[in-house]
Amino acid sequence: MLRKDNGFTLVEMLVSLVVFMIIASFVLNLFTLIQTNTTEKSSLNQKEWEIFINQLKRDVWQSRTMETSDNKLYLTVGEDVVLIEQYQDKVRRRLNVTGHEVALQNISSFQVISDGKTLTVTVVDKQGKPFSSRLRPYISDSGGYTNGE
Numbered sequence: 177m178l179r180k181d182n183g184f185t186l187v188e189m190l191v192s193l194v195v196f197m198i199i200a201s202f203v204l205n206l207f208t209l210i211q212t213n214t215t216e217k218s219s220l221n222q223k224e225w226e227i228f229i230n231q232l233k234r235d236v237w238q239s240r241t242m243e244t245s246d247n248k249l250y251l252t253v254g255e256d257v258v259l260i261e262q263y264q265d266k267v268r269r270r271l272n273v274t275g276h277e278v279a280l281q282n283i284s285s286f287q288v289i290s291d292g293k294t295l296t297v298t299v300v301d302k303q304g305k306p307f308s309s310r311l312r313p314y315i316s317d318s319g320g321y322t323n324g325e
Contacts, residue, residue: 266280267281267284284304296310
C-alpha cells in the first residue's frame with residue numbers, strides 16, 4: 177500500500193531554497209543596476225574633488241618650480257616635470273609629458289591661475305557646479321615660483 181503525505185521532503189525544501197536564492201541574487205543585481213543608472217553621471221563628486229586637491233597639494237609642496245600656461249600647470253618635482261591639464265572632459269596628470277593619469281572626470285572647464293605665491297584651481301563640472309581651491313607652496317627656496325603666463 178502506498179502512503180501519501182501532504183508535506184515537503186528535505187530534498188524538495190533544498191531545491192526550493194536554491195531556486196529562491198538564484199532569483200534573489202538576480203533581483204539584487206537588478207536594483208543595483210537601476211540605482212547606478214539613475215545617479216547623475218555628469219556631476220563631480222565632492223570626495224573626488226577633495227582627493228584631487230590633496231594630491232595636487234602634495235605635488236605643489238614637493239615641487240621646485242611652478243609654471244602656468246594656457247590653463248596647464250607645470251611642476252618640477254625632482255628631475256621630473258608633472259603636467260596637470262584638461263583633456264576632453266577630464267583633468268589628467270602626466271609625468272614628463274607621457275602617460276594619462278585621470279585625476280578628475282565629468283568636467284566642462286579647468287582653470288589654473290598663479291600669482292607667484294598662490295595657485296588657484298577652478299573646475300566647473302558638466303552641470304555647471306564650480307569647485308575652487310587656493311594652494312600655497314609648502315617651502316619656497318627661491319622666494320617664490322615662476323609664472324609662465
